Amino acid sequence: MKKPIVAITRPADRAKKACEIVEKLGGSAVLAPTLDLKPVNTDSLKNLVENVDSLDWIVFTSPTTIDSLNLFYPDFLENLNCNVAVIGNKTGSLLKKQGVNVDLMPDDFTAEGLVEEFTKLDIKNQTIGIPRTASARDTLPKGLEKLDNKVILAEAYKSLFPMDEKSVEELIRKIENSEIDAITFTSPLTVHNFFKISKDNEKLAELLSNNLLTVSIGPITAKVLDEYNVEHIYPDTYTVPDMMELLFKVWRDSNGRQD
Template sequence: MAEERRPVIAIMRPESYREKSKVLAQDYGFEPIYAPMIRLEGMKDEGFEPFLQRVLTGMSDYVIFTSANGITFTLNKLSETEKKNFITSLKKTRVIAIGPNTEKELIKIGIDNSFLPGDYSSEGIVEALCPEVKGKTVELARSAFGAKVLIEGLEKCGAIVNETHVYTLSIPEGTDQKELIERTLAGEVDAFAFTSSMMVKGFMKHAKELGSEETIKESLNMAVVGAIGTPTGNTLRKYGINANVIPDEFTFEALLKAIKNQL
């Protein structure tokens, strides 16, 4: 008896997530095709040293990390002594993690009492912290493409918000990306897992470069398209693509589970 065909899913997360993403997709019964549409690159802006000093001297009331990458790229900029002192200072600060993956990364470095909002999103953080942040100093260490809603929302609640960009995003070029577009156009991909707006933009940029910006939409709308979070779903819609699946929990595993249920 022939083995049942596994649905093919496009995974477009950064290269560093390749192995664990493929294993997780296979565990959920998918045949993954991997083509990174985002590249993560560390950066250090003029806000980093003041951010570091505020945390070390106890001036910061809250430190918010909106991704595990934000934690990693923050620590990568520190010497071993600075790292140790920074983590010690974080333990005396109210640390906010946007979701379970960010929380796990904090636990790895010894921060085991971080706060997670009920809704794993920027809006969820604003809603959870609004009643208590008036006059408080709030730090954000995140990507250069972070949503403005977090800063604007907390400032409306009376917080003093400082932001430092610890990494940036770019769109990689290569054969993996070209192959994914070609297989999409050929109708060989059953599902797509979009985990950020930047990922959508990267995908569509590659489609446009192959002269397939319009026809790719038809292919996507015939498949199951999953998005993490409403902002990613809205970006897809701006390109004329329907997000069939937006899980309540903003994690990659929850997205895989929701796509599998939809299929």
């Protein structure tokens, strides 16, 4: 059985692990980022840092937020004196490596999952800081505000249109020439930007549905694939390793290999 060629569309600085997993599972990775991330020291981030002592909770939604704070405010994490919530075990693991205790992480690695946990625990009338990208969905802050919490949003990084459009155009060419076996998407923007670069969205959607195994990291990204009429699968646990494990299981099953 030939090695499956798997396209990785996540930002280049976060794609190393995904590529390593593909190689470890017996595939070949093709990296074509449809999203770039840039740490920024905005006024809102400065305000959050200056008022950190007023926080009851701080929520970290991605490793990039942590990278940004470490870049601009190296002492921030070690001086935290509030409860810490995260979305996802990768973010939680990164904090733990830096000596930060994680107080709350939902089983469902989504904003909805975290809001549900805050609701279950009846966490109300708290001041909650959320450093993140400005393009993130409003599900988390609105959900926490409905619980009568005060939410302080801070832009810690920007989600940018891919700076290397040619690599994405080359990926689309390979898809059209049946040179790619599977493709993965890890956020709504990786999907939206991918189709913005495409010259024929309907044709591309048909190829992703019929010629490739398209895998989403979870239901939020899957909803965006639905908008483009792309058939897809996603794992029960919304992590990159689980996404890749599912991809290779389905690939091997469909190609008649039993492990």
